[in-house]
Amino acid sequence: MKPLKRMTKQRKIILDxxxxxxxxxxxxxxxxxxxxxxxxxxxxxIYRNLQHLVQEEEIQELNYGSTFRRFDGNxxxxxxxxxxxxxxxxxxxxxxxxxxxxxxxxxxxxxxxxHRLEFYGICRSCLDKNQGIxxxxxxxx
Amino acid sequence: MKPLKRMTKQRKIILDxxxxxxxxxxxxxxxxxxxxxxxxxxxxxIYRNLQHLVQEEEIQELNYGSTFRRFDGNxxxxxxxxxxxxxxxxxxxxxxxxxxxxxxxxxxxxxxxxHRLEFYGICRSCLDKNQGIxxxxxxxx
DNA sequence: TTATATGCAAAATGTTTGCGTAACG
DNA sequence: CGTTACGCAAACATTTTGCATATAA
Numbered sequence: 001m002k003p004l005k006r007m008t009k010q011r012k013i014i015l016d017x018x019x020x021x022x023x024x025x026x027x028x029x030x031x032x033x034x035x036x037x038x039x040x041x042x043x044x045x046i047y048r049n050l051q052h053l054v055q056e057e058e059i060q061e062l063n064y065g066s067t068f069r070r071f072d073g074n075x076x077x078x079x080x081x082x083x084x085x086x087x088x089x090x091x092x093x094x095x096x097x098x099x100x101x102x103x104x105x106x107x108x109x110x111x112x113x114x115h116r117l118e119f120y121g122i123c124r125s126c127l128d129k130n131q132g133i134x135x136x137x138x139x140x141x
Numbered sequence: 142m143k144p145l146k147r148m149t150k151q152r153k154i155i156l157d158x159x160x161x162x163x164x165x166x167x168x169x170x171x172x173x174x175x176x177x178x179x180x181x182x183x184x185x186x187i188y189r190n191l192q193h194l195v196q197e198e199e200i201q202e203l204n205y206g207s208t209f210r211r212f213d214g215n216x217x218x219x220x221x222x223x224x225x226x227x228x229x230x231x232x233x234x235x236x237x238x239x240x241x242x243x244x245x246x247x248x249x250x251x252x253x254x255x256h257r258l259e260f261y262g263i264c265r266s267c268l269d270k271n272q273g274i275x276x277x278x279x280x281x282x
Numbered sequence: 283t284t285a286t287a288t289g290c291a292a293a294a295t296g297t298t299t300g301c302g303t304a305a306c307g
Numbered sequence: 308c309g310t311t312a313c314g315c316a317a318a319c320a321t322t323t324t325g326c327a328t329a330t331a332a
Contacts, residue, residue, distance in 0.1 A: 005286070005287090006286060006287070006330090008287060010287080027321080027322080041288090042288075042291095043321095043322090044289070044291090045287080045288060048288085052287095063204045063205055063207070065202055066204075067297070069322090081249045081251070081253070083251065084254075090249060092249055100258075101262075104220070107235050108222045108233055108264065108265070110222070110268060111263045111268060112222070112261070113261055113262040115259060115260045117241075119241075119245045119253050120254055120256065121254040121255070122251055122254075123249065124251045146311070147305090148307095149313080151313075152312085183314045183316095184297085185297090185314070185316090186312080188298070189312080189313085192298090193312095208322070209296060
């Protein structure tokens with residue numbers, strides 16, 4: 001973990017929020033959480049810090065088929081499952097496919113640094129209450 | 142290939158643009174191309190048709206670490222490589238990992254319908270002219 | 283003490299939508 | 308002909324930015 005340039009209380013809270021949840025929150029959800037601690041924090045500060053933390057590789061950014069981003073406090077390589085019904089994003093605890101990068105490098109002929117793998121489908125809890133479209137949950141705690 | 146509800150000249154052009162390029166264009170690039178044929182086409186029409194074509198599974202939507210989407214006329218399962226320097230997205234012609242979905246299903250316990258795999262790194266042409274940051278190419282024809 | 287970060291509000295970006303008109307089948 | 312799609316422009320949601328002030332090191 002590299003040292004950050006400055007650890008403000010705002011930055012600390014944002015990092016805390018991300019590291020103390022297993023969900024994959026949006027900027028807005030992080031904002032709501034952070035405001036419980038620091039009511040005057042601004043959304044601009046949330047975005048500036050998220051950008052900063054991504055650059056410092058303290059967190060990672062996720063992007064699925066939606067208009068907004070999600071963030072993940074877990075920077076280790078791991079895979080995700082996205083439920084098409086409720087929109088929930090969960091970690092998939094399966095072994096990392098280490099030789100994939102080399103395989104791809106042979107094909108594309110460039111430098112392959114890493115990869116990202118996402119699964120799509122319907123999660124168990126949506127299957128159970130097997131109905132049409134659930135209301136989307138932004139984040140489950 | 143399911144029949145589309147109506148094949149307007151606008152929809153045809155959008156489909157043509159996507160199917161006659163191996164790049165993975167943004168809505169805006171598609172708009173520029175379509176305007177060469179049909180100068181009065183509107184961006185709203187582009188978006189409406191892209192959405193429609195995704196639903197009909199005539200094209201697929203891609204989403205990477207950026208603020209905008211890309212689209213792909215190739216609906217078969219295949220993987221992508223994203224160059225961190227020039228932003229280009231290219232196909233990775235490697236075998237599809239068919240048993241991955243089953244593996245993930247065992248872990249998450251839901252229904253896993255499909256997966257998406259993306260590689261990140263620096264492409265050959267950026268490595269060759271090995272300089273800092275290239276100007277971003279939206280799409281190469 | 284000074285560079286870095288903040289809050290606020292305004293701007294920018296990418297996408298969607300309402301409405302009256304056009305045109306596919 | 309009736310329904311579906313269009314062009315246009317305004318609305319929307321998310322993210323970024325400029326500026327004057329505050330604060331961590």
